[in-house]
Amino acid sequence: MxxxxxxxxxxxxxxxxxxxxxxxxxxxxxxxxxxxxxxxxxxxxxxxxxxxxxxxxxxxxxxxxxxxxxxxxxxxxxxxxxxxxxxxxxxxxxxxxxxxxxxxxxxxxxxxxxxxxxxxxxxxxxxxxxxxxxxxxxxxxxxxxxxxxxxxxVLLSREETYADISPVRLNSNGISAFISIMRGCDNMCSFCVVPFTRGRERSRDCHSVVKEAHDLFNAGYREVTLLGQNVDSYKYTRPVIEGQTPEPAVNFAQLLAMVAEVSPELRVRFSTSHPKDITDEVLHTMARYENICKYIHLPVQSGSSRVLELMNRTYDREWYMDRVNAIRRIIPSCGISTDVITGFCTETEDEHQETLSMMDYVKYDFAYMFAYSERPGTLAAKRYEDDVPEEVKKRRLTEVVNKQQEHSLYRLQNFVGNVQKVLIEGFSKRSDQDYCGRNDQNTMVVFPVDERFKPGQYVYVLAERCTSATLIGRIVD
The missing domain is CATH 3.40.50.12160 (Methylthiotransferase, N-terminal domain)
Structure with a gap:
């Protein structure tokens, strides 16, 4: 993540x-x-x-x-x-x-x-x-x-969620905050150390999550990001108390709705989704609430079904494309980002081309891309030889990065000429004459300061042009 x-x-x-x-x-x-x-x-x-x-x-x-x-x-x-x-x-x-x-x-x-x-x-x-x-x-x-x-x-726990601890917001802008909804991971992706370093998956009490969101909103925060290694597998079941009727389990779609209902002025984001678990119910919940941001980080890792099987991702190329199709159908305006690994064990040139073709199919808004790096203790390190030469990994990574730069620019250009709802986060990094904030799709937007508006307020910005990574515009009524 x-x-x-x-x-x-x-x-x-x-x-x-x-x-x-x-x-x-x-x-x-x-x-x-x-x-x-x-x-x-x-x-x-x-x-x-x-x-x-x-x-x-x-x-x-x-x-x-x-x-x-x-x-x-x-x-x-x-x-x-x-x-x-x-x-x-x-x-x-x-x-x-x-x-x-x-x-x-x-x-x-x-x-x-x-x-x-x-x-x-x-x-x-x-x-x-x-x-x-x-x-x-x-x-x-x-x-x-x-x-x-x-x-x-370094003992790992099957119960610890720190649900009763109110985090101290470090480096906070007073507007955006993280809320951890679960810890650990039950997926055993062969390249990943997380299951060994963070332990088994456990979900936090949904009521404590909602309370934290309420507390943040009352303290002036206007955006929360729900965090988990795999948020879509969130499932909280309250321990059964003798003499009381058991409460039904709460899944991620239901938790999303509970947090969204804290206030229509509280934006809700989440990360990260796993392609095998993201459901139509989650997508319909996102579509139903205006304040749930229309953005999903959906790591693909590879476009090849064979490589995905070696990675133990538990989905194939067709399954992933089906999930993308569902997102486009239910939330047409949704931004999608991804993770891509180049040069995983035994990856062939044709399989690398399958990853590039997947990128062409989705046209991700942005991506996190890296060459495969074997991590000690992972299943891949135990089972497979890291046999793709470094120069080949790097050349494939360059091709993936160049492809993504094209797609990022394409997505940004589609915003130009349109009005974006933006939550002002503060001054831009380059000038205190400009504000910055993100739109629904997690795109950074920069626009001149208007004394009528302050950080933490929503404004409508007409996107007039873009750089390779940012929309530039002006506030409109």
């Missing part, structure tokens, strides 16, 4: 975030916390949970790791490149720790289980390693480090 921005990207580009300054919610210890996050939206959401737990234990947060008492990196294991970047960053923290021997340095998240011995014992880069289901144990683990010990907790 990658933060969905309207741009053509490869997975080589990791997103990085830092904690904001804020006052502690518990009795202050005078200690400062710095968190840096890499990778997917779920990692950023987890960092907000970590911050909440430690603020309740008297910590404050800081933007500057050099003045922090506790420094954490929340990690991603999608690619070897990401791991190397984390290792390099830890060495920078090591230099700061030399000047502040009491500093605690730790690794959180997906990389924790697989690399705990390397980070703790071989390279001695960290003091504490914590997996994604053990964040409640952080105060205790930090205490162990204070007492002179190294500390590890």
């Amino acid at each position: 990658i933060e969905l921005q309207h741009t053509t990207k490869t997975h080589d580009e990791s997103r990085q975030g830092e904690a904001l300054d804020m006052l502690p919610t518990g009795k202050s210890t005078g200690r400062k916390l710095y968190i840096e996050s890499y990778g997917c939206q779920m990692n950023f959401s987890d960092s907000e949970i970590v911050a909440s737990i430690l603020l309740d234990n008297g910590f404050e947060t800081t933007r500057d790791y050099k003045e922090a008492d506790v420094v954490f990196i929340n990690t991603c294991s999608i690619r070897e490149n990401a791991e190397q970047r984390v290792r390099n960053r830890l060495k920078e923290f090591e230099s700061a720790k030399a000047k502040n021997p009491g500093m605690v340095v730790g690794v959180l998240g997906c990389m924790a289980e697989r690399l705990k011995s390397k980070f703790l014992e071989e390279e001695k880069l960290v003091d504490v390693v914590v997996g994604p289901d053990a964040y409640r144990d952080l105060p205790n683990l930090i205490g162990k480090v204070d007492d002179g010990s190294k500390a590890v907790n």
Whole structure:
């Protein structure tokens, strides 16, 4: 899962975030916390949970790791490149720790289980390693480090959803926020480490999700993104209490409707969908509510049925095309993005061409594309030889990227001349004379500041032109 921005990207580009300054919610210890996050939206959401737990234990947060008492990196294991970047960053923290021997340095998240011995014992880069289901144990683990010990907790849970923890919104614009609706993954895609690093799938109490959405709306937020490794398999069943009538299970389509009904002024997005699970019921729910954004991230990974079988994706080319056809039929205006892997084990040139033809068939609004990188511990690493030469992977990746750039421009040009409903998120990156925000289809729109409107308000923008990744226009009545 990658933060969905309207741009053509490869997975080589990791997103990085830092904690904001804020006052502690518990009795202050005078200690400062710095968190840096890499990778997917779920990692950023987890960092907000970590911050909440430690603020309740008297910590404050800081933007500057050099003045922090506790420094954490929340990690991603999608690619070897990401791991190397984390290792390099830890060495920078090591230099700061030399000047502040009491500093605690730790690794959180997906990389924790697989690399705990390397980070703790071989390279001695960290003091504490914590997996994604053990964040409640952080105060205790930090205490162990204070007492002179190294500390590890990478145990996975079948129950933990952090449903009772109100996340601290780090790096927030006060307008958009993530809500985690489930954790873990039961899909065993052969290239993916997530089932091993995040554990089995479990869905969060639907009532706690809706409450969090209400709380965010009341606090001024106007957009939420429901997060899960595979949101379409969300299914919450309240534990049976003796003497009470069991409540019916709530599926993802029903949860979407519950969140949409918080307020028509609250935009609802979600990520990520799995082609084998996305149902017509979800699509009809999206079509029924104006405030559910008409955008779906639907990873294809490959256009070849044989390669998809090797990837253990549990759908074939025809199934995927059927789901795309259903989206186009039920929600004609829906934006679709995807993930593409080039050069997976034994992929032939003809199979690569099948991926390109799939891209031509769908014409994705944008995509996240990368060459296959074998990850230790995955089913593919155990079963298949990584036999496609690197130069072939890279050449195929270039062809995929070039194809997507054509399609992204095509989709953007279709918006030009039309009015877009846009939620103002803030000033554009390039000028405080322009606002920016996204339309329903997750496309970034830039337009001149109008003093009648402020961030957090909806405006209608006439798209007058586009770049390769952005619509440019002006507010109209």
